[in-house]
Amino acid sequence: MKLGRYAAAAAIGALCAAPAMAADKTLTISVYAFAQDEFKELVYDPFEEICGCELVVETGNSVERMSKIEANKENPVIDMAVMSVHDALALSRKGLLQKIDTSKLSNYGDLFDIAKDPLGNGEAVGYTVYATSIVYRADKVDIQSWADLLDPELAGYVSLPDITTNQGPGTLWMIGKAIGDDDLSLEGPMKLVGEKADDIATFYLRSSQLAQLVQQEEVWAAPVGRFAWSRFRDNGLDMKWAEPEEGQFGDMNVMIMPAGIPAENAELALQFMDFWLSHDIQLALAEALIDSPVNDTVEVSAEAAEGLTVGADLINSLVFMDPGVILDNRDAWLETWNSTVVR
Amino acid sequence: MFENKTTGLLLVLPAAVFASVLFLLPVGILLSEGFAGSEGGFSLGAYVEFFSSELNNTVFWRSLRLGLWVMLTSAVIGYAAAFSIVQLSPKSRGRVFALIILPLMISPVARTYAWLVILGRTGLVNQVIVGLGLSEEGLQLLFTETAVFIGLLQLFLPLMIIALISSMENMPRDVVPAARVLGANWFSVFFRVILPLTREGLVVGGTLVFAGSITAYITPAILGGSKVLMLETLLYQRVTVANDYAAASVIAMILVVMSIVTNLLLKRLAKPRNRRA
Numbered sequence: 001m002k003l004g005r006y007a008a009a010a011a012i013g014a015l016c017a018a019p020a021m022a023a024d025k026t027l028t029i030s031v032y033a034f035a036q037d038e039f040k041e042l043v044y045d046p047f048e049e050i051c052g053c054e055l056v057v058e059t060g061n062s063v064e065r066m067s068k069i070e071a072n073k074e075n076p077v078i079d080m081a082v083m084s085v086h087d088a089l090a091l092s093r094k095g096l097l098q099k100i101d102t103s104k105l106s107n108y109g110d111l112f113d114i115a116k117d118p119l120g121n122g123e124a125v126g127y128t129v130y131a132t133s134i135v136y137r138a139d140k141v142d143i144q145s146w147a148d149l150l151d152p153e154l155a156g157y158v159s160l161p162d163i164t165t166n167q168g169p170g171t172l173w174m175i176g177k178a179i180g181d182d183d184l185s186l187e188g189p190m191k192l193v194g195e196k197a198d199d200i201a202t203f204y205l206r207s208s209q210l211a212q213l214v215q216q217e218e219v220w221a222a223p224v225g226r227f228a229w230s231r232f233r234d235n236g237l238d239m240k241w242a243e244p245e246e247g248q249f250g251d252m253n254v255m256i257m258p259a260g261i262p263a264e265n266a267e268l269a270l271q272f273m274d275f276w277l278s279h280d281i282q283l284a285l286a287e288a289l290i291d292s293p294v295n296d297t298v299e300v301s302a303e304a305a306e307g308l309t310v311g312a313d314l315i316n317s318l319v320f321m322d323p324g325v326i327l328d329n330r331d332a333w334l335e336t337w338n339s340t341v342v343r
Numbered sequence: 344m345f346e347n348k349t350t351g352l353l354l355v356l357p358a359a360v361f362a363s364v365l366f367l368l369p370v371g372i373l374l375s376e377g378f379a380g381s382e383g384g385f386s387l388g389a390y391v392e393f394f395s396s397e398l399n400n401t402v403f404w405r406s407l408r409l410g411l412w413v414m415l416t417s418a419v420i421g422y423a424a425a426f427s428i429v430q431l432s433p434k435s436r437g438r439v440f441a442l443i444i445l446p447l448m449i450s451p452v453a454r455t456y457a458w459l460v461i462l463g464r465t466g467l468v469n470q471v472i473v474g475l476g477l478s479e480e481g482l483q484l485l486f487t488e489t490a491v492f493i494g495l496l497q498l499f500l501p502l503m504i505i506a507l508i509s510s511m512e513n514m515p516r517d518v519v520p521a522a523r524v525l526g527a528n529w530f531s532v533f534f535r536v537i538l539p540l541t542r543e544g545l546v547v548g549g550t551l552v553f554a555g556s557i558t559a560y561i562t563p564a565i566l567g568g569s570k571v572l573m574l575e576t577l578l579y580q581r582v583t584v585a586n587d588y589a590a591a592s593v594i595a596m597i598l599v600v601m602s603i604v605t606n607l608l609l610k611r612l613a614k615p616r617n618r619r620a
Contacts, residue, residue, distance in 0.1 A: 063583045156483055162569050164584040202486040202568040209565070212456075216463040218485060331585055338398045342569050 025053035027268045030068070030081040032253075033059035035290045042284045047275050053268060062087045069096055069258050076258045080269040084166055086323035086330075088124045088254050093327070097123040098259040104270045107277040107295060112315060115252065115294035119323070124254035127276055128291035131309040131318055132167050132249050134242040135214070135232045136221035143221060143242040146171075147178035150192065155199035157220040159210055162203040163337040169329075170249040170321055171223045177246045184325050186333055187340075194340035203342070207231065214239075225251070230289055230307040250309075250318030253291075286310070374599070377592030389589040399577070406574040407601065409488065410557040413495045414605075417503040417552050418545065425507035425544075426537070429514075440508070443501045451498055455565045458494050459485065462566070486568045494562040499555045503548035510544025511537075542613030549609045554602040574598055 031039070036059060044055050060068075062083050069078055073096055091097050099122045102108045108116065108125070115126030136143045141153055149158050161167035172189040173182065181188035193200070201219050204210045207228035213219040215235050224232070232239045255273050257266060275281060282293040286300045292309040293300065300310055309315065380386030393399050428439050446454060461467050464481035472478050484490055518540065522532045538545070563573040572580075578594040581587040 061583070063586075164569075164580060197570070200570075201483065202570060204568070205564070212459065213463075216460060217465050218463050218483075334580075334585055338396075342572060343398060343401065 025051070025264070025268060026056055027051070027053055027265060027272055028056040028058065028077060028079050029269075029272065030058045030060070030065045030078045032082065033061075035288075038285075038288050038290055042288060042290075043276060043281055046281075047272055050275065051268060051271060055272075066091060070094065073258070073260065076261045078258055079261050079265040080255060080257055080272060082127065082253055082255050085118045085124065085126070085252050085254050086326040088256050089119055089323045089327055091256065091258075092119055092121065092123050096259055097256050098261070098266075099123055100125055100255075100257060100273070101270060104267075105274045105277065107274055107279070110279070110295050110297045111277065112294050112296055112312070114315070114320070118252055118254055124256050125273065125277070126252045126254050126294050127273075128285075129250060129252045129294055129309060129315060129318075130292050131226045131314065132170055132223055132251065133226070133244065134221055134223050135229065136240055136242055137214075137238060138240040139238040140220045143240075144245060145178050146174040146223075146244050146246050148244075149175065149221060149223070150196050150199070152199075154221055155196075156201060157218075158199065159201050159204050159213060159219045159222040160193065161223055162205050163333055163341075165205060166251055167223055167225060168203075169326060169333060170251065172333075173321060174223075174244070174246055174249055174319070178244070184329060185336075186329075187336055190333075190336050190340050194343070197341055197343075211235070226292065226307075226309045227290075233307065247317060247319050250315070250320045252294075252320075370595075373588075373592055374596050375592075376588050377596050379589070389593050393590055393593045398572075402572045402574055402577050403597065405488065405571070406557050409492055409495065409573070410553045410601070410605075412492060413499060413556040414503075414549050414553040416496055417500045418549060420500060421503035421507045421548060422533075422537070422541075424504050425511050428504075428508055429511045440505075443504050446497070447501055451559075451561050452565075454498065455494055455562045458490065458497070458566055462490050462493070485566065486570050488567070488571055490566040491563050491571050491573070494566045495556045495559060498559065498562055499552040502551045502555065506544040506548030506551065507541060508544075510541035514540045538613065542610075545613050546606065546609045550602065550606040553605045554598075557601055558598055 036057070040057075044057060048055050058065075058068075058078065065078075065081055065083060066087055069076070069081065069091060072078070088097070102116075102122070102125070105125070111126070112129070115129065118124050118126050134143050134146070134149065140157070141148070141151070143149075148154070149160065161171055163169065163172070169186065172186045172193065173184070175192065176182045176186060176189040179188065179192065201213070204213070204222065207224055208231070210219065210222055210224060211228065211231040214222070214232060214237070217237075226241075229241060233241075255276070257269050261269070277295060279295055279297050282291075282295040282298045283300065285291045286293045286298060286308055287304045289304060289307045296312065300308065305311070309318075377389045378385055378387070380388060394403075424443075428436055431439060462484040463469065464483065466481075466484075468484060469481035473481060514537070518536055519532055522536045527535065557573070558575055559573075560575045560579060563571060563576050564579075567573065567576070569576070569580075574594050574597060578591050581590040581594070
């Protein structure tokens with residue numbers, strides 16, 4: 001009898017303590033600063049309820065995120081991060097990432113093939129993919145090819161992404177394809193852009209900056225990621241999304257886990273990644289026009305699809321630049337760009 | 344003022360420790376990276392490499408040129424404005440002074456974005472140009488050196504005016520009328536009376552405006568973009584894209600040296616020449 005009372009008291013005590021113990025668990029993630037209010041509502045808060053843990057969210061640009069992971073490699077302070085696929089490869093080459101145990105990701109089988117193992121070594125999983133093409137003023141010009149960006153008709157009214165942006169190298173690569181030079185040194189297209197530099201209004205750094213320039217009629221055409229299309233589509237001007245004959249190029253953001261994080265945090269990180277890749281969350285983020293889904297089971301509304309990169313056909317048609325090529329050539333591209341384009 | 348020297352030293356100690364640990368030490372470490380050889384030891388290799396690039400030279404001279412132009416223009420406008428303001432009644436002077444300070448309370452980002460609209464093809468300036476028939480269509484003013492110059496001038500002019508007002512308020516009020524009565528023309532009045540008596544303000548204002556102009560990031564980045572790279576935007580590019588901290592250190596050192604040299608030159612130029620010891 002006495003033993004039973006002790007057992008009951010212990011059970012009640014354990015039940016009361018359980019939530020407190022669960023809340024002691026902390027998962028630190030590092031993400032882009034973009035749309036954090038929506039992420040909190042759609043992803044972070046629901047996940048905290050499920051895991052009974054505290055989610056610490058750090059934001060910053062890729063460089064800050066990568067520096068932090070590298071500087072704390074002996075004692076990691078970030079459990080999970082998202083970044084571009086070539087930034088993930090940079091960390092992978094330094095041995096700073098760990099393999100992701102995809103057997104613990106129940107949604108892994110539903111992902112598009114390109115998102116399953118973008119690095120080819122199991123250290124990253126894609127969570128969103130997006131196309132880049134040209135937005136243009138249909139009342140002013142017609143864009144059928146990437147080479148049309150350098151047409152005299154657009155002189156002074158075209159903007160290209162700076163070489164330092166995620167869209168920069170891809171744009172030059174596609175211009176190169178259009179002029180019959182798809183060498184990855186990008187010297188051919190850079191030389192051409194350099195010759196026409198006076199006709200380029202500016203080399204933009206952020207899509208928000210470009211959106212303003214288009215709005216105030218400073219720019220009529222520019223390559224831009226699909227994630228920013230809604231900013232242009234709804235600006236009151238006659239804007240179109242080009243489908244150039246050379247195709248559109250694709251890019252992907254991935255989730256990674258730094259090497260050396262405690263096993264308990266790794267479990268939690270995998271749980272969070274699986275949650276993010278689930279049908280419901282991928283759908284919610286797509287409907288909020290934040291990220292295009294990589295989960296093949298997600299069917300977004302026609303309205304949302306207009307602002308995103310969706311559909312197996314479109315995604316399979318995208319031209320992807322090998323992240324290794326980007327990483328290996330980045331410094332050389334910058335040097336060539338500085339000497340031939342901006343001078 | 345203090346009973347003994349120790350009290351004074353103790354009072355200055357917190358600020359000295361703060362500045363040493365959080366400013367001098369990190370800056371020292373950053374600047375020293377530019378003198379580190381690839382295999383350790385002292386080297387000027389990073390400086391040689393920096394100045395062997397044609398682009399870096401272009402950016403260096405552009406930054407120096409724009410910094411000097413902004414400083415000179417703000418000095419000319421600043422002297423005229425400050426001289427007028429100190430003639431006002433104390434009440435009016437306070438109001439005008441508040442108007443000068445007001446822009447400093449607004450974020451440089453907001454101020455620079457305003458120029459993006461004003462200087463745009465459909466902006467106010469182009470509306471006037473087209474309205475006067477000077478051009479059939481709007482000119483491209485953005486992403487040029489002119490745009491960066493205008494943005495920087497607007498950003499730092501208040502600092503020059505404030506420094507000059509402060510100096511002119513200490514200038515005896517009857518020296519200008521006295522010089523005029525004695526037959527000096529306005530040119531002589533300015534160079535032989537006003538300038539020597541307000542040189543401290545000019546040195547402070549000039550240094551602030553020049554150093555601010557060459558180290559500004561937001562304004563050249565937004566109004567100039569990568570077509571009008573300045574040292575500061577180049578520094579950002581070297582760190583964030585190329586991860587090249589040696590080049591960043593070289594640029595930081597150049598900026599520090601340029602600011603110090605300008606300060607020394609201004610002090611020398613503004614020194615009264617006819618003073619006999």
